[in-house]
Every structure is written in C-alpha cells, then in structure tokens.
Amino acid sequence: GVDGLDIHYGLSTSSxxxxxxxxxxxxxxxxxxxxxxxxxxxxxxxxxxxxxDRIDKIITDDQAPKETVRLLEDSGIxxxxx
Numbered sequence: 001g002v003d004g005l006d007i008h009y010g011l012s013t014s015s016x017x018x019x020x021x022x023x024x025x026x027x028x029x030x031x032x033x034x035x036x037x038x039x040x041x042x043x044x045x046x047x048x049x050x051x052x053d054r055i056d057k058i059i060t061d062d063q064a065p066k067e068t069v070r071l072l073e074d075s076g077i078x079x080x081x082x
Contacts, residue, residue, distance in 0.1 A: 002036050004043035007071050010052050012045030019047035031056045038063040052077065 002022075004012040011034065013019050026032050032055050041064055057078045060069075069079045 002034060002040060002049065003045035005034065005036055005041050005052075005058070006044045007042075007052060007068065007075070009044050009048065011049035011055070012043075012047060013049060014046050016047045019049045022049045026050055026054055033057045033059065035059045037061050038065070041065060041068050 002011045003014050006012070011022070013022065026049070032050075034055055034057070036058065038061050041060065052072070052075060055077050057080065058072060059080045059082065062081045064079070064081055069081065072079050
C-alpha cells in the first residue's frame with residue numbers, strides 16, 4: 001500500500017522510514033504490485049518510494065479515474081480495477 005501514486009512523481013508515503021523499507025522490498029522483488037484505493041491516485045506524499053517505471057501492476061477500486069487508469073496503462077503498467 002501507499003499514501004500517494006502520482007503518474008509523474010511516482011509512489012510516495014508520509015513516512016521516510018516506510019519509504020526506505022518499501023524501496024528495499026522493491027529492490028528485492030521480481031514483480032512490484034501496488035494495492036491502493038482511488039483516493040490515493042494523483043496524490044504526492046512526503047517521502048518518495050520510487051518512480052512509476054518500477055511498477056508492474058496496480059490493483060485499485062472501480063472508482064479510479066478513467067483518465068488516470070489510461071495514463072498508467074499507456075506507460076506499461078497493468079491496472080486491475082475491482
């Protein structure tokens with residue numbers, strides 16, 4: 001989970017410690033899957049985790065803005081809305 005996912009800024013959280021831990025997990029991961037609800041899309045948190053080019057998939061709810069979903073998909077990220 002994340003506190004913010006901005007298409008241009010990337011993933012972010014409010015905690016520098018959490019950002020560092022997430023960065024370590026991303027480095028070790030074979031696939032990066034982000035789970036977040038629509039309210040976090042377009043939001044920038046205090047501490048950057050990574051750029052969007054590190055994300056493989058995003059799982060979000062069906063209220064995610066269609067334009068944001070399209071932009072994410074156009075950048076090569078699989079978006080699953082449930």
